[in-house]
Amino acid sequence: MLKSLKIALAGAGACLALYVSSAEAQIKLRYAHVGVANAPQTLYADEVAALVKQRTNGRVEIQVFANSQLGGVGEMVDGIKAGSIAMGHHDFASLGKILPATAVFNTPYVYRDPEHSLRATDSRTSPALQEINKQLVEKGGMRIVGSFFQGTRQLTSKEKVLSPADMQGKKYRGVPVKLWSSMLTGMGAVATPVEVSELATALATGLVVGQENPLPNIFNLKLFEVQKYVMMTGHMQSVLSVFVNEKIWQTIPAGDRKIMEDTMFEVGQKTLAWDRDSSDKYKKDLEAKGMIFVTDKDGLNLDAFRKAVLTQIGKDFPEWDSLIKQIQSVQ
Numbered sequence: 001m002l003k004s005l006k007i008a009l010a011g012a013g014a015c016l017a018l019y020v021s022s023a024e025a026q027i028k029l030r031y032a033h034v035g036v037a038n039a040p041q042t043l044y045a046d047e048v049a050a051l052v053k054q055r056t057n058g059r060v061e062i063q064v065f066a067n068s069q070l071g072g073v074g075e076m077v078d079g080i081k082a083g084s085i086a087m088g089h090h091d092f093a094s095l096g097k098i099l100p101a102t103a104v105f106n107t108p109y110v111y112r113d114p115e116h117s118l119r120a121t122d123s124r125t126s127p128a129l130q131e132i133n134k135q136l137v138e139k140g141g142m143r144i145v146g147s148f149f150q151g152t153r154q155l156t157s158k159e160k161v162l163s164p165a166d167m168q169g170k171k172y173r174g175v176p177v178k179l180w181s182s183m184l185t186g187m188g189a190v191a192t193p194v195e196v197s198e199l200a201t202a203l204a205t206g207l208v209v210g211q212e213n214p215l216p217n218i219f220n221l222k223l224f225e226v227q228k229y230v231m232m233t234g235h236m237q238s239v240l241s242v243f244v245n246e247k248i249w250q251t252i253p254a255g256d257r258k259i260m261e262d263t264m265f266e267v268g269q270k271t272l273a274w275d276r277d278s279s280d281k282y283k284k285d286l287e288a289k290g291m292i293f294v295t296d297k298d299g300l301n302l303d304a305f306r307k308a309v310l311t312q313i314g315k316d317f318p319e320w321d322s323l324i325k326q327i328q329s330v331q
Helices: 002-017 040-055 073-082 100-106 114-119 127-140 178-186 196-205 215-220 246-251 254-288 302-316 318-329
Strands: 018-020 027-032 060-065 087-091 142-157 171-174 190-193 210-214 229-245 292-294
Touching: 027 073, 040 060, 040 087, 040 142, 040 254, 060 254, 073 087, 073 229, 087 142, 100 127, 100 229, 100 318, 114 142, 114 229, 114 254, 127 142, 127 318, 142 215, 142 246, 142 254, 171 178, 171 196, 178 190, 178 302, 196 210, 210 215, 210 229, 215 254, 229 246, 229 302, 254 292, 302 318
Parallel strands: 027 060, 027 087, 171 190, 171 210, 229 292
Antiparallel strands: 018 027, 087 229, 142 210, 142 229
8 A cells, every 4th residue: 555655646756756946946855775773874875965965055955764764675666766756775686677687786706896896886987887777767767876885795604615616516595586596506506595584593404504695694693603614705795776766867957966976976985994894893703703714815716606606697697798798897
């Protein structure tokens, strides 16, 4: 009922999502996301909103609605497409129902490091993202205008793993999404979907022998109680996209759109430092709980993982080949 009401009100989107005062020429944009209080993604949205208002001298005001106040991910995407919400952020893959190829920006090993992930998803300069945006505008009436970093996913297991050969035929938990299954298959594992709420139990009972997640999740899910090793495979950089309704975006003066894009990129760069600080903390916390970290210095064959995973992705998503090459070529 809530979702239907939101879509029904889409015709009044200009009133709900965009308000222009003739007296002050102020634009108000409703910005939705699902992040909870004090989460990095919440801090990102709040800082962008404050800086944009300051730098446009109040001409543009972003009103942030966190913690799914305007609905879950599906409702948020639908609302932005309809225009009842101006903008929001989530995984690139969350726009997959509008344009499946958008998920290419979640491809494992497509980025050299976190810094490269933000350069390659800069809507102002990335050829791959510019190509995706043209299709998003045509098919969904929306575009991606920013990105920021949320973390690097690592592999954990009850056993020490140095190469895909060590995972051959063994069950590893995967997010129930085709891209994740393809990644784990490339690693040599049998991809086994398990809900995150049941992950610790699945690991304890041996339903799966390992899984993959960013360090904060590994700690907060208390996986140190059922896993011994953390392999620093760095197989996936978690980058979130900021997307906006196209009609509303074009209503904003070009100079203020530039201020918004530049500000989103600037705060996105700050999220790299936030993640470094967080990762260092959680690494120490996990080591204190008895987990052993395995790196290339310990014999972890990162090249073997990278080649095997990208080969599998190439087989399963051949239509992404040119986009992946464009992403990888960004300096």
